Amino acid sequence: MSSYQGVKEGAKQVVRLLEKFPDERFKYLVSFKKSQLERFRRIAGLPVASEGGAANSTAQITSINEIKDIVNRTSGPLGLQKDMLKKMQAAIPHDQFTEASMKAQIVSLTDLVNNKYKNYYDVGDKLYKPAGNPEYYQRILDDITGQKKENVFAGLRTVFWGK
Incomplete structure (x- = not known):
């Protein structure tokens, strides 16, 4: 199995684990579960769900990937100066996973879903x-x-x- 396929399969496992993750009790502007699901679904090649639960293919909202695409494929989008463009490209997060890092993600999420540390460090x-x-x-x-x-x-x- 190639490295890319291993990362893709690992991302699918992470998505399955994140779906078991409980929702936050308090509603924030950004949900950990939703943001990580979006991130790893994109890596796994799965459809990314929007707020309403439907696939994001019909949504008209500009995503971070579209912004990354604009910045990366043009030499000066929207009249930006070259030094500003370089700063933007340096600030964009790049997801570079390996099979080992995906396995570490899976082990960590499995421990969290199974409440390993809550049970290990039981408080009386x-x-x-x-x-x-x-x-x-x-x-x-x-x-x-x-x-x-x-x-x-x-x-x-x-x-x-x-x-």
């Missing part, structure tokens, strides 16, 4: 439920997930009396 109840305020972390999680909201008076009571 002393940290999760401190003696001074055993409900502290559960209150925070309930507030984040929206299960139980504290009003202003309950929050003040918690601050002053710790209950």
Whole structure:
């Protein structure tokens, strides 16, 4: 198997692992899972899904690959000076994977998906439920997930009396 085929097959395995990866609890402008899926689908030669879930072939949004293409194939796109063009080409990230680096990616993602380090470095109840305020972390999680909201008076009571 050639190096290119090995990288392509490794990228397909990484995509399968990333699809098992849980979604982020908090919505950010950029999602780790979505950005890495897009990156490795492109390397694997798979269709890249857009925001709506459809393939990106019909989307009219300019992608980073199209920008890279414009910068790389022309000597002076859009009237840019040559020194500015060289700075842009130097700033564009280049994905250069080898079979060994893809295997390392796969091993790392497998460990993360299987919670290897969470299980290996298990934290006891002393940290999760401190003696001074055993409900502290559960209150925070309930507030984040929206299960139980504290009003202003309950929050003040918690601050002053710790209950």
